[in-house]
Amino acid sequence: MSKESLLECLNPQQREALLYTEGPLLILACAGSGKTKVVAHKFAYLLKAKKFPASSILALTFTNKASKEMRERVLSLTGKDIGDSWIGTFHSQCSRLLRKEIRPLGYKTDFSIYDEDDQCTLIRHILREFRFHEALYKGVAAKISSLKSSLIGPEEFLSTGDGFGFDEKLAKVYLRYQSELKRCNALDFDDLLGLTVTLFEKKPEILEKYRERFAYILVDEFQDTNYAQYRLLRQLGSGGRNISVVGDDDQSIYRFRGADVNNVYRFEKDFPGAKVMRLEQNYRSTQNILDVAYAVISKNPTRKPKKLWSGRQGGEQVFHCWLADEEEEARHVAKTIKELYLKGEYEFNDFAVLYRINMQSRSVEEALRDEAIPYHIVGAISFYQRKEVKDIIAYMRLVLNRSDNVSLRRVVNSPPRGIGAATLSKMENEAKKKSLSLFEVIRSAVKANGVTSAVKEKLEGFIQVIEQLASRKYRTAADLMRDIVEKSGYRECVDVERAENIEALIASSHETDLRDFIDRVSLFSGLDEPAKDKSVSLMTLHGAKGLEFPVVFITGLEEGVLPYFKALDNQDEVSEERRLFYVGMTRAKEILWFTGASRRKLYAKFQDQQASRFLADIPKKCCCWIEKTKAPQVSRAVRPGSDSKKPAFPYVAGCRVRHPKWGVGVVRDCYGDGEEQKVMVNFPNIGIKKLVLRFANLEKI
DNA sequence: AAAACTCCTCTTTTT
């Protein structure tokens, strides 16, 4: 495509954003305003008109899907070979960089990458060793991850500790976790970002090298950056360098993962001289849908003001229907889909049903089945999460990096080799004493007759398999995987289905280079969705980001569901729930339905539901209200939970209390009412106690 | 290795 035609298919604002190529630029792009298009076109423009080499542009996205799309778009716009360009996710580009440069930080370049599962496994292991409450591993992992994504190290965290023992324990686990990772020569997802930042800090000459290499930085979905990512961008892009970030603060919905919208608000300050532009024309939805979405989102207190307008004037009203319970709600959705389908204007794949929590899919699925409507759930269990797939990958990682103790523990007894916990913990103690890897310790134990002959034989078998695999030079991942299933005896011990999944894994690697394949699967959440033909899409509101459908249903518009009850006592979180709703609404091109129910079964009990406060913000003229059951009481936004029937609890789960006898503990649950209000509190070293509030004499701290 | 048990979670989840 010529330089001129690159510009032709853009509107004036998009063109301006593309042509502005000197210094920092923040592009605030509303939903459906073509931001991905602008980023891709800008990349192409930099190549074509500005004659930048592809390798001098760093283009960062959040998902593999987005980076793949960007790559394809740039390729089709320019026809140029962009094979060596730095287009990719933050994580993949950091791992690429660290594979070259990590040595000064004391890791080897063949490091393993641990995903969340591996991270949990390791943390659990540490908790067990410290004799801490092992079952809390998930919370501990989440907390450590959030500290890491904010670049807070264990020592720094400890210095801000609460002084009651919780944070000290956590810091101890955190510290150990980091040293275990290093011992395994492994990085978790947060390390990929955090260690890149650390590397740049410790080795300014390396930073300088990359600052020179990258003549231009492009960032998509900027509102989703966490602190580490923001720091990285500042390191590479500060000082008036060329950086364009594109994002929409109204679509920031990953706060719980460490994303910080404030990065959008900080940009102008931290990148002095930054130009701010807006893309406000929406190419997706009808004006009526946008009016509704805008009415809701504009109620958020801190947001960059933006207008939102469509070339598609008018459009149908938005529909809202209130029903008796979730089953009726689901039936209503299914019937409406059927009706629209039978009119012949829509195919089944034009419909999406969105919900706040996965649990809500159940009733919808049943109703769709009853109506014989084909559907699929987006974002269900991922291929790479399967046990057999993870096992094979763990074998590969161990072969490539024999320090990888987590992978070793995973595969040492699978298939069953009779190597039990006792043997392993003995080896582990040895390993710690001699500061060697588990693999080395096992190998020397076999040689030195350190164990009984029966055990020795078993260990020897395992060591031989790994050494044999490691001694060969494999070019492709497929070759190694085939040998693994053969030589390890894995093939014999799995059922047909699992064997098929392994075959699928091998097939999916094509002829990829071994190292590339490992990195790809480590940084990949799911196999490319095989384009489901002609069926209704079911997904969470989070899962819907970036997608669009002619007809969208948003279900469960009730207080406690959307906004979700856990978000209710925090203003920032309610704002995020509102953004989530906004993201859902702006997925719709033509028809948008809201549904809610008076009664819903949530966590094993039926609950009476009230209409979501967000519905109160929708202008009456835009919306057609259909009431199949008694009119809902629409909650007013200005009334934070004041009319709930039950007396409010002085505590919420997660807060800390002091007990006269047991000291400080964490509240895990509150239940019962009136005189019978009870709390469940976890006291360190004592365990969980259930207390009646009236008698317990607790003090909030 | 299967069965029984215990304990935990129960929001969202780009990598």
Place this chain on the structure above:
DNA sequence: GAGGAGTTTT
């Protein structure tokens, strides 16, 4: 109130 995962028991 169900499902998952781990541990202990047989």
